[in-house]
Amino acid sequence: MNNRRKDIFANLHFLPQGMSLFLFGLILLLASCQEKKTNKYIATEKKPATHQKHTYRNGQQNKVMTPFRLPLAASKIKYIDLDKDGDPDVMEYTIKGGIPVRWIDDDDDMTNKDLEGDMDNDCVMLDLNKDGSYSGPKDLVVDWSDEDGDQKADIQAIVDNNTRDNKGKWTSHYIWFLDDDHDGVFGYIDWDKLGFEGWDHEGRANFFTDYNGKSTMLKVHITTWNIKDLSYNWENPFLFFDQDNDGLSEMAIRMVDEPIAIKDSKDTNIVWDFSHHISMSQMTFDLDNDTRPGNELDYDMSLKFKGQGFDYSDQVHTFNNIKGLPEANKYFEDPRWRNTEKLIFPDHETGYDLVFSKGKWKECWFVFDEDDDCQRWERVEFYDPKDPFKIGAKNGGLDNNPQADPAGDRGEWDLDFSGNGQLYVSPMDGKIHLFGAETGYWRIDQNATYFQGWQGWRGPNLQPEDFDKAEPNKFGTIKYEDTDKNGFFxxxxxxxxxxxxxEETISLNDLGLKDQAKLYQPAKMKYKDYQNLFTEVANNQWINAQNALNVAQQHHISTGWYAPLSNPKSIREKYHDGYWLGLYLYKDLKRATKENKTFQNLLKKAYFSSNWKLLLQ
Structure with a gap:
């Protein structure tokens, strides 16, 4: 018996022995319960907070400082004079982790005092698997080239390799970056992971890779030694346009030459070739030009063309200085890309026009970012022409594409290319639509609750910015149909x-209203024309909403409820708030006048012709 219990028992000496033993036991029981309760709280306070664990594809989440540079040498530097001219052409050393590094001096300005090569016209090779090759399986090579002699790089190549026995796609890179706006930004290498990381960024969309401003990227996820002709590529090109010279991108075009598997190749390593045809082109536009620091990428509408496409083999670009030092060829298992003097791709001056002048297309897809939450680096991703009520990545619904917004976008599809990619503004809703589209769906996310963010991958590619609950359980849907097959909904x-x-279906034909509208031909449009079109649409939405307010007030409907929608501060808010204000008032007027069939019919005509003046007295 411990001392505390002895003291308790001694204080019960005045009671009969049986009763004292009973009370002693009861006191011990209560004390034990209280002690356990106290210990429970103490343990809870000491226990560290736990958080739900996620495996993110983007390893940037746990970075303290961004690894912008290759680590300096952790060993003695070895200098090698390849051309016997008295100065070094190669330096070798190891960095942390014992990774061997080799620099090749392609412009012959290296000295034996240099701590590393330069980034204007040199090449760095990393022997990541430490097998002595530097350019073999799983190794990384980054090469810079100065085309105009200003001692600043204009071109960067990034090459990382797969294993010899893996000749497939998606596990390696062969990339060229062209710095068209001369801001010195190229592809980003995570120098902790020692690999290309095209998605790392600051804030929401300030990417370290050069997707902002005017730039060109050519990319394929195949090892170079498996490709027949390295002057061609897969994303060939990805063009980013800076239309107002603010260092940000207002327009982008992606052109795809899908790799073709080679059968019965004499060289068992060469298993892929390119068709020399652009068989798909996607273009995207920031219609209200609202990009700025903190909102670096904000595309609003995309068009996709699929089909035979066009031959671009005449789009040859020759270069003066991307060919490397000949004496260094011995260091490369595949020196072909180091010896090229040309790359073949449509550029900023020709690419857009070629899509329309030479392209032979079978389909055109359209998507509009109605909730304005897309800050993806490449485009507003497309909805698929699938089940409007199924939701989830690869689940057979509109957002079947894992990169698509689960809710908030409007997709339309012209699957026979009858509309030739033309656009129009429908009187039904005052919005831009795809001419020739048979159907369309708007999956509503009115307030961008399910924020898509900068990348939008879902499933195993979950990004740190994405919500755990990335997909809504409940959402509204508006369906568009062209029932008379004239190209207009x-x-x-x-x-x-x-x-x-x-719950409601409206037919313009039943109302005696015309569905036709002015056609806009992208083939004849410049970026400014798209911007002007959207500005006109947004202003008209707002004017229409003001007319709706006047009609509602004439019918003694209180409109102050909609004050949050009544003070737009931007072109986009005029577009968004104007539409929703008009829809709310339309529904209010329907309820308030449900006994007046004549007015109900006139109300539908006014709303679905975007002409509220029909009801103004």
Whole structure:
């Protein structure tokens, strides 16, 4: 018996022995319970907080300082004079982790006092698997070239390799970056991981790789020694346009030459070739030009063309200085890319026009970022023409593409290319639509609750910015149909309560309204024309909403409820708030006048012709 218990028992000496033993036991029991309760709270306070663990594809989440540079030498530097001219052409050393590094001096300005090569016209090779090759399986090579002699790089090549026995796609890179705006930014290497990381960024969309401003990227995920002709590429090119010279991109075009597997190749390593045809082109536009620091990428609308495409083998670009030091060829298992003097791709001056002048297309897809939450580096990703009510990556719905916004975008598809990629503004809703589209769906995310962010990958590619719950359980849907096959939508169906059933369908034909509108031909449009078109659409949405307010007030409907939608501060807010304000007032007027069938019919005509003046007295 411990001392504390002895003291308790002694204080019960005045009671009969049986009763004292009973009370003593009861006191010990209560004390034990209290002690356990106290210990429980103490243990809870001492226990460290736990957080749900996620495996993110982007390893940037746990970085303290961004590794912008290659680590300096951790060993003695060895200098090698390849051309016997008295100065070094190569330096070798190891960095942390014992990784061997080799620099090749392609412009003959290296000295034996240099701590590393330069980034204007040199090449760095990393023997990541330490097998002595530097350019073999799983190694990394980065090469810079100065084309105009200003001692600043204009071109960067990034080459990392797969293993010899893996000749497939997606596990290696062969990339060229052209710094068209001379800002010195190219592809970003994570020098901790020692690999290309095209998605690392600061803030929401300030990417370290050169997607901002005017630049060109050529890329394929195949090892160079498996490709027949290295003057061609897969994303060939990815063009970024800076239309107002603010260092940010307002437009981008991606052109794809899909790799073709070579059968019965004499060289068992060469298993891929390119068709020399652009068989798919995607273009995207920042319609309100609202990019700025903190909102570096904000595309609003994309067009995709698929089909036979066009031959671009005449789009040859020759270069003066991307060919490396001949004496260094012995260091490369595949020196072909180091000896090229040409790359073949459509550029900023020709690419857009070639899509329309030479392209033979079978389909055109359209997507509009209605909730304005896309800060992806490449485009507003497309919805698929699939089930409007299924949701989830690769689940057979509109957002089947893992990069697509689960909700908030509007997709339309011209699957026979009858509309030739033309656009129009429909009187039904005052929005830009794809001429020739048979159907379209707008999956509503009114307030961008399910924020897409900069990349939008879902599933195993979850990014640190993405919400754990990336997909809504309930969403509204608007369906568009061209029932008379004239290229213009003439019927809308609304599911605005999220029960996956359309509670209202409106037919312009039944209302005696025309569905036709002015056609806009992208083939004849410049970026400024797209911007002007959207500005006109947004202003008209707002004017229409003001007319709706006047009609509602004439019918004694209080409109102050919608004050949050009544003070737009930008072109985009005029577009967004104007549409929603008009829809709310339309529904209010329907309820308030439900007994007046004549007015109800006139109300539908006014709303779905974007002409509220029909109801103004």
């Amino acid at each position: 003439d019927r809308m169906s609304f599911d605005l309560d999220g029960d996956f059933k359309f």
